[in-house]
Amino acid sequence: MKSIIAALALSTALTFPGLAMARPVTLTTTLSNYGGDGAYLALYVTDAKGAYVGSLWMAGGKSKYYEHLTGWYRATGGNVAEINGITGASVGAGRTLEITLDLADALFDAGYTLHIDAAVEDMRDSPGEVAVPLTASGAGTQAPGRRYIAAFSYSM
Amino acid sequence: MIRALHRWPGLLAALLLLVLSLSGAALSVFPTAERLSSPQPPAALSIADLAEHIQAVHPHVEQIRRSPSGRITAYWFEDGRPQAAVVDPVTGQGIASADPNRLERWLTNLHHSLFLSDSGRIAAAAGASAMLLLAVSGAVLVARRAGGWRRWFMPLRGPLSGRLHVEIARVAVAGLLLSSATGLWMTASTFDLFPDGPATSTMQADPSGRVGLSLAAMDFLRETPAAELRSLSFPAPDDAADVFTVKTDRGTGTLDQGTGALLAWNDLTGWQRVSETIYMLHTGQGTAWIGLVLGLTALGVPAMAVTGFILWLAGWRARPRIRGNVTAGHAETIILVGSEGGSTWGFAATLHAALTNAGQTVHVAAMSSFDPGRYAKAQRILILTATYGDGDAPASAKGFIDRLRSLPAPPAVPLAVLGFGDRSFPAYCAFARAIAETAEAKGWRMLVPFDSIDRQSAQDFARWGRLLGTAMDVELELVHQPVPPAVLSLTLVSRRNYGAEVQAPTTILRFALPKVSRWRALAGGGFGRFSAGDLLGVLPAGSAVPRFYSLASGRCDGFIEIVVRKHPAGLCSGQLLELEVGDTINGFLRTNAGFHAGRGRAPLILIGAGTGIGPLAGFVRANARHRPIHLFFGMRHPDSDFLYIEELAAWQREGRLLQLATAFSRGRMPRYVQDALREEAAEIARLVRKGARIMVCGGRGMAAGVSDALADVLAPIGLSPALLKAEGRYVEDVY
Numbered sequence: 018m019k020s021i022i023a024a025l026a027l028s029t030a031l032t033f034p035g036l037a038m039a040r041p042v043t044l045t046t047t048l049s050n051y052g053g054d055g056a057y058l059a060l061y062v063t064d065a066k067g068a069y070v071g072s073l074w075m076a077g078g079k080s081k082y083y084e085h086l087t088g089w090y091r092a093t094g095g096n097v098a099e100i101n102g103i104t105g106a107s108v109g110a111g112r113t114l115e116i117t118l119d120l121a122d123a124l125f126d127a128g129y130t131l132h133i134d135a136a137v138e139d140m141r142d143s144p145g146e147v148a149v150p151l152t153a154s155g156a157g158t159q160a161p162g163r164r165y166i167a168a169f170s171y172s173m
Numbered sequence: 174m175i176r177a178l179h180r181w182p183g184l185l186a187a188l189l190l191l192v193l194s195l196s197g198a199a200l201s202v203f204p205t206a207e208r209l210s211s212p213q214p215p216a217a218l219s220i221a222d223l224a225e226h227i228q229a230v231h232p233h234v235e236q237i238r239r240s241p242s243g244r245i246t247a248y249w250f251e252d253g254r255p256q257a258a259v260v261d262p263v264t265g266q267g268i269a270s271a272d273p274n275r276l277e278r279w280l281t282n283l284h285h286s287l288f289l290s291d292s293g294r295i296a297a298a299a300g301a302s303a304m305l306l307l308a309v310s311g312a313v314l315v316a317r318r319a320g321g322w323r324r325w326f327m328p329l330r331g332p333l334s335g336r337l338h339v340e341i342a343r344v345a346v347a348g349l350l351l352s353s354a355t356g357l358w359m360t361a362s363t364f365d366l367f368p369d370g371p372a373t374s375t376m377q378a379d380p381s382g383r384v385g386l387s388l389a390a391m392d393f394l395r396e397t398p399a400a401e402l403r404s405l406s407f408p409a410p411d412d413a414a415d416v417f418t419v420k421t422d423r424g425t426g427t428l429d430q431g432t433g434a435l436l437a438w439n440d441l442t443g444w445q446r447v448s449e450t451i452y453m454l455h456t457g458q459g460t461a462w463i464g465l466v467l468g469l470t471a472l473g474v475p476a477m478a479v480t481g482f483i484l485w486l487a488g489w490r491a492r493p494r495i496r497g498n499v500t501a502g503h504a505e506t507i508i509l510v511g512s513e514g515g516s517t518w519g520f521a522a523t524l525h526a527a528l529t530n531a532g533q534t535v536h537v538a539a540m541s542s543f544d545p546g547r548y549a550k551a552q553r554i555l556i557l558t559a560t561y562g563d564g565d566a567p568a569s570a571k572g573f574i575d576r577l578r579s580l581p582a583p584p585a586v587p588l589a590v591l592g593f594g595d596r597s598f599p600a601y602c603a604f605a606r607a608i609a610e611t612a613e614a615k616g617w618r619m620l621v622p623f624d625s626i627d628r629q630s631a632q633d634f635a636r637w638g639r640l641l642g643t644a645m646d647v648e649l650e651l652v653h654q655p656v657p658p659a660v661l662s663l664t665l666v667s668r669r670n671y672g673a674e675v676q677a678p679t680t681i682l683r684f685a686l687p688k689v690s691r692w693r694a695l696a697g698g699g700f701g702r703f704s705a706g707d708l709l710g711v712l713p714a715g716s717a718v719p720r721f722y723s724l725a726s727g728r729c730d731g732f733i734e735i736v737v738r739k740h741p742a743g744l745c746s747g748q749l750l751e752l753e754v755g756d757t758i759n760g761f762l763r764t765n766a767g768f769h770a771g772r773g774r775a776p777l778i779l780i781g782a783g784t785g786i787g788p789l790a791g792f793v794r795a796n797a798r799h800r801p802i803h804l805f806f807g808m809r810h811p812d813s814d815f816l817y818i819e820e821l822a823a824w825q826r827e828g829r830l831l832q833l834a835t836a837f838s839r840g841r842m843p844r845y846v847q848d849a850l851r852e853e854a855a856e857i858a859r860l861v862r863k864g865a866r867i868m869v870c871g872g873r874g875m876a877a878g879v880s881d882a883l884a885d886v887l888a889p890i891g892l893s894p895a896l897l898k899a900e901g902r903y904v905e906d907v908y
Contacts (some may be wrong), residue, residue: 139278
């Protein structure tokens with residue numbers, strides 16, 4: 018399994034009021050062997066009311082395909098400014114995407130939900146592939162995806 | 174220049190283009206297969222009907238997609254697992270897996286990116302650019318070769334690989350232009366170079382917050398036919414704020430799930446429409462037949478790559494390296510060469526070597542480098558040139574005539590012009606002749622009169638060499654051998670003798686087909702395929718210059734047959750006439766595509782005298798399909814040199830020969846074959862009007878007489894041998 022490790026400081030893409038403390042969080046997404054081309058993945062966060070808060074990562078470089086990440090696309094209107102500087106390559110079947118970024122403490126145990134939308138060329142779109150609440154106690158728990166993602170977890 | 178633009182990208186890109194064209198051709202069948210295997214929605218079916226049919230089977234349907242082929246795919250949730258299937262639009266039942274075809278995906282990835290992601294896409298785009306360049310430059314070359322764009326489909330002559338290359342190209346070029354140009358557009362679109370992405374959403378009205386309206390009650394879905402659908406996405410089941418998203422051939426919109434109201438609508442942008450049309454043309458998605466046509470034309474690419482490579486290799490091999498070439502400023506003799514395919518360079522090399530042996534200093538160069546100011550020591554200038562197409566300059570002579578015309582005064586040293594060509598073309602040596610005429614009009618002194626070499630005849634060349642030698646006061650023996658022919662040993666199996674009584678000993682010699690290994694046959698050695706009218710080259714003992722005899726048989730006859738008349742003091746004919754059954758000679762095949770009977774159904778008028786009957790008899794013998802053939806055969810005396818007398822009678826009985834007219838030049842009422850033509854004037858005119866093709870074989874004098882007679886015969890119907898020649902309907906094989 019190949020890991021793609023990206024470390025970044027959380028930038029303008031996800032700013033929170035009262036951001037004082039942040040800690041490095043590693044997001045690990047392992048894809049299943051679904052037998053298709055590389056998957057586009059959008060990782061983003063919504064608040065307790067389900068409103069879009071910000072994007073964490075976009076795997077997949079061609080903006081013309083973003084409309085297939087339906088949930089993310091509807092939330093952002095396809096605005097690529099949301100993912101400026103946090104975009105990488107699409108992730109092949111069976112591969113693992115590992116991202117490390119600084120997330121604000123305030124995001125945890127405050128009703129925020131981390132979403133992953135997935136799409137694969139010529140296969141069905143899978144918005145809401147993963148939706149896990151961000152809690153300190155949930156760190157390290159494996160969550161299965163619906164179609165393309167075998168397992169997702171975050172660790173602090 | 175155009176030729177270089179065609180040659181180098183072609184050689185470099187050949188491998189890449191092979192991959193792209195073969196994968197493209199294989200992919201081209203998928204849209205048709207998909208179209209044939211997909212039940213089409215009935216015309217009256219609306220999107221609402223379709224969605225209800227599917228919802229009845231899969232209550233948790235999330236999305237319905239319709240591909241350009243009409244295939245409907247449904248996506249739904251069942252037991253918490255996402256599912257998908259190709260469904261029947263009327264029953265809503267699944268009929269096939271929705272997973273993409275593995276082979277198709279593999280081929281697609283190979284085709285658009287060689288499995289190398291973006292760098293592969295760029296390589297594939299480079300291949301498409303090369304294809305585009307090749308198609309454009311190739312089209313210009315074809316038009317130039319045929320003598321103009323209006324003569325695009327004119328019949329071709331020449332070696333097989335060259336003909337195949339052009340034959341395939343002129344059919345396939347339109348498809349290849351389309352494939353490569355649209356492919357480039359699609360790559361550019363993939364890299365976001367065009368603003369053809371989805372329209373940014375306009376203001377969307379707020380959803381009503383109500384849920385549960387039936388699909389049939391939504392006006393938009395009820396009024397839009399399912400045939401226009403691209404996709405319909407259902408709102409999330411527990412989200413009242415969510416909406417239906419519908420895409421059709423006209424645009425994208427959202428619908429309120431409680432009221433069915435259209436909340437937002439975006440028409441397709443102009444860019445999107447253009448890109449979609451281009452996608453459709455390139456992939457055949459939605460227009461399966463275009464896909465198949467493009468796939469077929471793509472199959473022409475491997476064939477053209479192979480024939481193109483053979484052509485390039487042949488041209489490269491045929492161009493001799495000229496050893497001891499003296500610089501322009503130091504040479505007494507300047508040889509200028511106008512060559513397209515490279516064979517004229519071979520003659521120039523022979524001349525260079527012979528003159529050098531005779532103690533001369535000689536400079537050989539392309540005609541396009543003509544610069545009389547540099548020829549400080551020159552005593553004479555010799556021009557050897559072929560003609561391209563309809564009298565144009567060949568590649569290495571571009572710009573020569575303009576430079577010659579712009580000279581204030583002709584060079585003081587004398588000039589000789591020798592043209593190379595094929596007499597069966599209407600514009601025989603036209604370019605060489607134009608040079609000679611331009612030079613003479615300028616007052617340039619001629620060393621020897623203008624002369625021409627028909628079909629690379631080594632004999633003609635040797636004769637011209639003797640004239641030149643006399644004019645230069647040197648002994649000049651030009652022994653030219655274009656490419657040392659790979660000869661095979663041929664064994665005589667029978668001979669039939671004629672004509673001894675009329676002082677024209679003639680014999681029909683039949684040789685066994687030589688046995689050659691399959692590899693050698695593939696590599697072009699051996700005899701491979703041949704037909705009557707092709708030439709047998711014979712290397713007589715004691716000479717390096719081959720003599721050519723027209724073949725009276727084809728490959729399918731299973732033997733090699735020629736008709737030979739003994740020439741007084743003729744080296745080769747003398748040896749051939751002395752052959753006994755079981756003896757062998759060294760021979761090789763040379764294709765003579767200009768003198769094939771062809772496969773048409775139009776009547777054939779065959780005219781020959783003496784040994785000229787050979788290929789004509791071969792055409793009749795091969796005429797199993799009973800094409801109407803009229804044969805005019807001139808001989809000396811029916812009792813002595815009536816060649817093929819038994820066969821001709823049998824062929825007439827079998828229907829292979831419709832009519833035989835003979836003329837005897839000795840006897841009580843001497844007559845020539847042209848007299849027989851005049852007698853049958855009305856019939857010949859009728860046949861020619863019906864599209865008949867005339868083929869003449871025999872001596873030069875007889876061919877001239879025939880041409881005169883036919884000019885008279887055809888004048889009343891407003892035609893002439895020259896007009897028919899231009900259409901390829903009057904061909905001669907004369908010697």
